[in-house]
Amino acid sequence: MIAGTARLLAIPCLIFFLLITIPVIAAADSYTSAAMWGSQGSADGQFAYPAGIAVSGTGVVLVADNSNNRIQQFSQTGTFQKKFGTRGSATGEFSNPWGVATDASGNIYVADTFNHRIQKFDPSGSYLMTIGSGGTGAGQFIDPAGVALDTGGNLYVTDYGNGRVEKFNPDGSFAAVWGSMGSGNLQFYDPVGIAVDKSGNIYVADTYNHRIQKLGPDGSFLKAWGSQGSGTGQLDYPWGLALDSSGNVYVADSWNHRIVKYTPEGNWLLSFGSDGTAQGQLKYPEGVAVDSAGRVFVAEGGNHRVQVFSPVFSGGMIAVSSVPPGARVILDGTDTGYVTPCTLTGIAAGTHRVNASLARYLTATGLVPVIAGQTAGIRFNLTPPPLPGYSSSPTDPDNDGLYEDLNGNGKAGFADVVLFFQQLDWIAANEPIPAFDFNGNGKIGFVDVVSLFNEVQ
Numbered sequence: 001m002i003a004g005t006a007r008l009l010a011i012p013c014l015i016f017f018l019l020i021t022i023p024v025i026a027a028a029d030s031y032t033s034a035a036m037w038g039s040q041g042s043a044d045g046q047f048a049y050p051a052g053i054a055v056s057g058t059g060v061v062l063v064a065d066n067s068n069n070r071i072q073q074f075s076q077t078g079t080f081q082k083k084f085g086t087r088g089s090a091t092g093e094f095s096n097p098w099g100v101a102t103d104a105s106g107n108i109y110v111a112d113t114f115n116h117r118i119q120k121f122d123p124s125g126s127y128l129m130t131i132g133s134g135g136t137g138a139g140q141f142i143d144p145a146g147v148a149l150d151t152g153g154n155l156y157v158t159d160y161g162n163g164r165v166e167k168f169n170p171d172g173s174f175a176a177v178w179g180s181m182g183s184g185n186l187q188f189y190d191p192v193g194i195a196v197d198k199s200g201n202i203y204v205a206d207t208y209n210h211r212i213q214k215l216g217p218d219g220s221f222l223k224a225w226g227s228q229g230s231g232t233g234q235l236d237y238p239w240g241l242a243l244d245s246s247g248n249v250y251v252a253d254s255w256n257h258r259i260v261k262y263t264p265e266g267n268w269l270l271s272f273g274s275d276g277t278a279q280g281q282l283k284y285p286e287g288v289a290v291d292s293a294g295r296v297f298v299a300e301g302g303n304h305r306v307q308v309f310s311p312v313f314s315g316g317m318i319a320v321s322s323v324p325p326g327a328r329v330i331l332d333g334t335d336t337g338y339v340t341p342c343t344l345t346g347i348a349a350g351t352h353r354v355n356a357s358l359a360r361y362l363t364a365t366g367l368v369p370v371i372a373g374q375t376a377g378i379r380f381n382l383t384p385p386p387l388p389g390y391s392s393s394p395t396d397p398d399n400d401g402l403y404e405d406l407n408g409n410g411k412a413g414f415a416d417v418v419l420f421f422q423q424l425d426w427i428a429a430n431e432p433i434p435a436f437d438f439n440g441n442g443k444i445g446f447v448d449v450v451s452l453f454n455e456v457q
């Protein structure tokens with residue numbers, strides 16, 4: 001026994017882990033202006049009070065050029081590609097279009113506001129259909145302002161003048177109407193921006209109530225946040241609203257000349273922008289859209305331009321898991337207080353040493369390269385220490401968390417049962433109990449030897 005213990009101490013600490021880098025976007029710390037284009041006018045690439053903005057799945061930027069009564073299409077870097085529409089009320093014509101959205105096929109939906117209708121176009125800008133008409137009935141509008149699509153291709157519209165939200169089926173037929181004019185829950189006062197998350201929850205910029213309302217997929221009231229003002233948590237005429245791929249909420253807080261970002265639950269994360277004309281400043285932002293990389297596109301009604309903001313990350317994240325779970329996580333020699341599985345946030349870019357420590361299992365160590373803005377993942381397979389006189393750890397051939405192969409030769413057999421019987425007291429005193437508790441009664445004893453014997457027959 002003494003000789004065995006001496007040999008055990010001589011064994012170098014074995015390391016077992018898997019390292020995976022997961023391309024998940026971490027939380028941005030701030031945003032910086034990356035590009036802007038446009039000026040007041042009616043030439044290609046110029047704007048007159050641009051209102052709505054959308055980024056399609058194929059990456060083109062569509063702008064509802066409100067007072068020019070047209071939709072303009074750009075590349076993500078601002079190269080003018082095409083335009084369609086002119087002032088009028090015939091199909092394909094507009095009267096101060098406000099909101100614009102695209103579906104999964106790239107079809108374009110335009111809130112043709114003062115014509116009290118939604119028009120649908122194919123990705124090339126050819127007219128497809130008209131949805132709704134002027135009025136207060138089901139499926140009718142007074143000045144529809146915002147449009148959004150869910151993952152199933154259903155259309156949602158903020159019916160600005162009627163103070164409500166309407167839903168239409170993919171074929172354009174009326175599906176549902178929610179809300180009425182007012183300031184209570186599920187009441188709206190001139191709502192503009194609208195977006196739908198992957199679960200079907202509906203976010204509405206309840207503009208003249210200076211708040212955001214969140215509805216369930218069935219139109220039920222979930223929560224509201226915001227009040228008029230310029231402080232943190234306050235809004236002043238929130239117009240456009242968009243979601244990113246994680247469901248975070250971006251609001252064009254128009255009269256505060258800023259963009260506000262919230263969690264999906266409505267918790268304030270950050271804001272950026274201030275009143276002005278310089279790059280990075282905003283004037284009456286009306287429309288907001290977010291692309292799959294997390295870049296924020298803003299239609300600035302007051303500056304007659306589009307400005308693009310890129311997320312800035314000061315650090316990354318490390319997602320740590322282990323088998324079995326519950327190990328303490330030590331980062332660069334300091335106990336983080338977290339146990340696996342967990343995610344460490346705000347980690348400086350560079351390589352970090354991570355340890356996972358669980359009572360009686362061998363401590364595992366790994367080096368994790370962290371990239372700002374990304375989540376690096378590390379998973380530890382924690383193993384029991386070798387039995388006295390053996391150099392290999394026991395193994396778990398069938399991966400059920402029980403280590404039937406006590407001598408560590410990779411397979412479970414009668415020799416392992418004999419070893420278990422011989423070292424029963426040592427195992428009970430030194431090995432992790434769950435790894436050898438073959439009958440599952442929470443302790444190690446002779447019955448476990450019998451259970452193992454029966455299992456390896």
Ligand SMILES: [Ca+2]
Binds near residue numbers: 399400403404
């Ligand atoms: Ca097993």
Ligand SMILES: [Ca+2]
Binds near residue numbers: 406408410411415416
């Ligand atoms: Ca064995």
Ligand SMILES: [Ca+2]
Binds near residue numbers: 438
């Ligand atoms: Ca037992």
